[in-house]
Amino acid sequence: MGQIETTPPRVAFAHVGKSFDGGRLKAVDDVSLQVGAGEFLAIVGGSGSGKTTLLRMANRLIDADAGEIRIEGQDVRAADPVALRRRIGYVFQSGALFPHMNIAANIGVTPKLLGQPAAEIASRVDELLDLVRLDRAQYRGRFPHELSGGQRQRVGVARALAARPSIVLMDEPFGALDPLTRDALGDDYRALHNRLGLTTVMITHDMTEAILLADRIAVMRGGRLLAQGTAAQLTHSEDAYVGELLRTPRRQGERLKLLLPQGKTA
């Protein structure tokens, strides 16, 4: 905790609110949350909890109605939304790659928008393919429909990192993948996060994934922030929903331990 208080937060939400349908639906209600430099924060919640809305307000895909959002100390309302998005990496659910562009063009899209020279972009694309562990020569010229779901999401991660952002926002990035791919990709990303010194905010509905990948977890429900802290800190939460969320992985873990005798899994 001490570390977060001494360095200024990379992403800071202060009393943020957002309503839809002319105020009838409060998607996000008075949420305050800070993400420190180098931190990996997971926001956990069910559908309709407001977690995706909160994430999108950070790079102004959605504008907040109330409160203040600061990225690296700057109020996002004062920033040009297009420039803001170009310096924040964003990984979409199931990749959302551009189907009419090949992998190299998909990865290089933000550098190209920033006006970087083509040769520089090409070498950056290769570097990123290495980083997300896809063979350069094999994948560079392919189209998204020729890739598996896991490969597509690797490209999605590479695209988000292309313009060397220090902050990456991820919207349920591994949700649609099979468990094996999901696990491998999650670990790979966490390694990248550490290696590149990124600040990551990841949305997920899966508490197990959040516990395994994130430094800190925020729990949302009905637009409100119920709790935040490390997994260990969350176990002390008084909130029944938070307790319920934590019980599930623990119970699964215990049952798995009983069902899978040690030593025979490897």
Added chain:
Amino acid sequence: MSLLSDPRWSEALAHLPDYLGNHVRVSVTALALGLLASLPLAIAARNRPLLRAPLLGFASIVQTVPGLALLALFYPLLLALASVSVSWFGFGFSAFGFLPAVLALALYSMLPVLRNTITGLNGVDPTIVEAAQGVGMTELQSLVTVELPLALPVMMAGIRTAAVWVIGTATLSTPIGQTSLGNYIFAGLQTQNWVFVLFGCLAAALLALIVDQLLAAIEVGLRMRSRARAMLGGAGIAALLAATLIPTLARAPSSYIVGAKTFTEQYVLAALMAQRLDANGLTASTREGLGSNVIYQALLNGDIDLYVDYSGTLWVNQFHRSDTRPRQALLGELQTALAAQGVTLLGELGFENAYALVMPKKRAEMLGIHSISDLAAHAPKMSIAADYEFFSRPEWAGIRDTYGLAFRAQRQMQPDFMYAAVASGEVDVIAGYTSDGLIAKYDLAVLDDNRHAIPPYDAIVLVTPKRAGDQALRAALQPLLGRIDISIMREANLRAAGGGSASSPDAVARWIWQKIGGQ
């Protein structure tokens, strides 16, 4: 004679560079204009339901207007605009031919392009659009590099539909003075030259098919990111344009344009005058199938240089006279009235083509009908047929009121079919033309206009104001004036309506020239 060795095929083929070139020119311009208007409108309207609904509604209404009517509507509209432009800005433009055709066809092309562009853009996966925003694209960058490319297959389908419609409908631009493949169809229909009709239909269909396939190649190329395919389609379109446009552009622009109305005699006389001009070293071409009112305006504006009209028609239609005069007095007054508008009455050809009420000779004798007065008593039990304009012409009102005619039924018909219709008893009386050769062929009787309700209709050559002092033109046409009597014209009309291989307007015109002693 076998079908393929019919000389009319080669005659049709000789017209192809001119007709096809003009057809392509008007279609391509209209389509380009239509796209230029539709694409931005569709992009602007796609997320604005308040704009989208009226836009698509308007385009749908345009689509329900019959093509011919839409084209015809643009002529008076542009004529009014041109006169406003003259009085406000001091310059006018031609309301004839190319411009109204292009505008009407462009309007016609809009619905499929609008609808498919809106559908295509709205059909793009919203998560992809959001991703475009998320990676830092501006709205315009997202539209150009993501949304439009993804909507392209649907948009191209709309463009292909529009192209086929425009090419098909462009055949209807002939009556408003734009040469097109429709010239074959209209001329063929008037002169019962089925070879021409067939040739025109085939040529238009083939052109539409080729353009559609080339656009399809471009579409597939774009969708499959195959530059080679897209280029191939593009090259095909470019080659088609070059092949059809270069011959028309390279051709010396004909200095004289001879107009013709919508019936056989007019086609023959226009061909005859064009032949005379050509023979005298003055290049000439013909604009056929023009409506009675369109053609006089076209002459006044200088869009055509000369044509044959009939004294009574001008007297009643252009100068709105309801009285009649003896023949020479009427011609004299007409000459003065025309001169006041700058139009030269070059002279009379020598025959009269009056409206006349016509019925089978046998039936007329049986009923004791010799004059229109005799007919009046039988009229309530009878039906009458006439061409498309007769019943709205003042002459009809004159005849009807003078004799108190009230028929059981009135029908409108293609002029060439009505003689057969009256001969077969399908209608009882027709309003025919005195110079028509079919009167003799079907053994019909012309009823006497005993109360002189029908004005005289001498065939006269009119010349546009800007050619008033053109001596070469006068010299070229002089040999025709006063030389074509009613028997020659009747025979010529009969030949032209014959449907045989020697029935084309050009062939009949050559026959007239021989008959009146030309070389």
